Amino acid sequence: MTRSAAPLVLEPGQRELLESLAKSRTVEHRLVQRAQVLLRAADGMSNADNAVLAGVTRVTVRAWRSEFAERGLADLGRVAPGRGRRASIPQ
Template sequence: MNRGRPKTPLVLTTEERDILTGHVRRGKTPQRLALRARIVLLCADGQDNKAVAKRLGVTEETVGKWRSRFLRRRLQGLADEPRSGAPCKSPRNETTWT
């Protein structure tokens, strides 16, 4: 029996699934973004947060965070949000999901 709040189903379009799968497979994708893509793909396949967390070796809170951000902002929700302080000068901070 499931406990807790029911989760909003995470349904991907074909285009979103292709983009996320490409980022997981591409060797040059930063690991933090590849992990976020893996989380979303597993959630879209119907796995619950606990199972995804165990499979990927992260916390349930991490899975919940990226699942909810994806549901709110779709692919753009997986990019890093701006942080306080001086902006990073690294070119790695420029992330696009297209």
């Protein structure tokens, strides 16, 4: 087992919202995945173990943690401009 990062600190109410997102069957998969990663980080799981469970890299887990530490739940599922799949059907 690898050395764990410091547990992510959640404000009151944030855990409940992340838990509901993590269990949701209707929101986008990327939001569910990110909520699960953040909850495991708050429980003290190492970034490496968290990345394996989520199927992403440790760099991604660290990026999501730092993004959450900076902005909290604001823009949680926002995709940065220029990222993501391009439209296959023109406007």
